[in-house]
Amino acid sequence: MSDFLFSGLNLALATPFDASGKIDFGQLEENIERHIDAGITSFLLSSGTGLHAYLSRQEADELVERGAKIINGRARIMAQTSALLVEDVVARTRHAADCGAHGVMVLPPFFEGPTSDDDVFAFYETVGEGGLPIIGYNIPVNTGVTITPELFRRLIEIPNFVSVKDSSADLVAQADLISTGLPVINGADPLQPYSLYAGVAGVIWGGANIAPKTCAAFVEAGMRKDWDQARELWQSLEPLMSHIWKGDYVQSVYAAAAITGYPVGAPRRPFSELSAEKLSVLRPIVEALPE
Incomplete structure (x- = not known):
């Protein structure tokens, strides 16, 4: 196993909501306990799958704090601390550090933000002041x-910058990042076996909320280069992972997680629940999973 801190499977945890749309911390605890029992050894709190963009600063901070307390040293902890203002990113990152997080995932400047490599570098350099x-x-x-290979090589010079999660779903572009020899994390669900074979250092996986035991076993097999076992496990996962990636990703993960016994409620607005018609297509794919 790699000595990279975030090797293997990092679960992009779906944030559970109650009927009123508030974070359901009781269900959060229940799901984390079940995921740990299923073999999950690393969690990303306030993930994209967990609707980070639709949580207030206070909610995201509380989610990280309470999630870390539940995990209580039994697994690695990442927190997404993305925000429009870099000062907010630094503050969120410091809060995550105080909660015991091992690292943070951060979007580059977004929503009409600067796109030059120099500005992106300066942004992440400032984020490094958060200490994780x-x-x-x-x-x-x-x-x-x-984030091109050239930019990646510059970013890795920042003392606290350790990796890039690539969710471009472009395997050729991801292979170019991997060719730098620097640790890359795959974030595109349908690419998992191809990314592992190409040499990613780890994966951040939202779809693993649905079948954590099988996903953990699959990634473990891929990390130790047991391709026969990885291929066998992936054959059971591929229909679902390809299906949810094609559209309504968040709604599909929330609906499918409930089917497999990891209820997270309805996704928060502006998302609606998966329609009855789409759920009728999703359900048999989920029920065919080995778990």
Whole structure:
């Protein structure tokens, strides 16, 4: 196993909500306990799958604090601390450090933000003042920023910058990042087996909320290069992971998690619940999982 701190499977935990749309911390505890029992050894709190963008600063901070207390040293902890203002990112990162997080995932400047490499570098350099290892988040379709191999090599010079999570879903572009020899994390669910074979250092996986035991076993097999076992496990996961990636990702994860016994309620507005028609298509795919 790699000595990279965030190797293997890092679960992008879905944030549970109650009927009124508030974070359900009782369900959060129950789900974390079940995920740990299923073999999850690393959690990303306030993830994109967990609707980080639709949590207030106070909610996100409380989610990280209470999630860390529940985990209580039994697994690694990442926190997403992305925000529009870099000062807020630093403050959120310091809070995550105080809660015992091992690292943070941070989007580059987004929503009409600067896109030059120099400005992106300066942004992450400032984020480094938060005092935790930083995983940059490469998702160009949402940010307008592409972390290229050249930029990656510059960013890794920042003392606290350790990796890039690539959710571009472009395997060729990801292979270029991997070719730098620096640790890359895959964030595109359908690419998991191909990314592991190409040499990623780890994965951050929202779909693992649905089948954590099988996903953990699959990633473990891939990390030790047991491709026969990895292929066998992936054959059971692929129909679902390809299906949810094609549209309504968050709604599908929330609906599917409930089907497999990890209820997270309805996704928060502006998302609506998955329609009855789409749920009828999703359900048999989920029920075919080995768990």
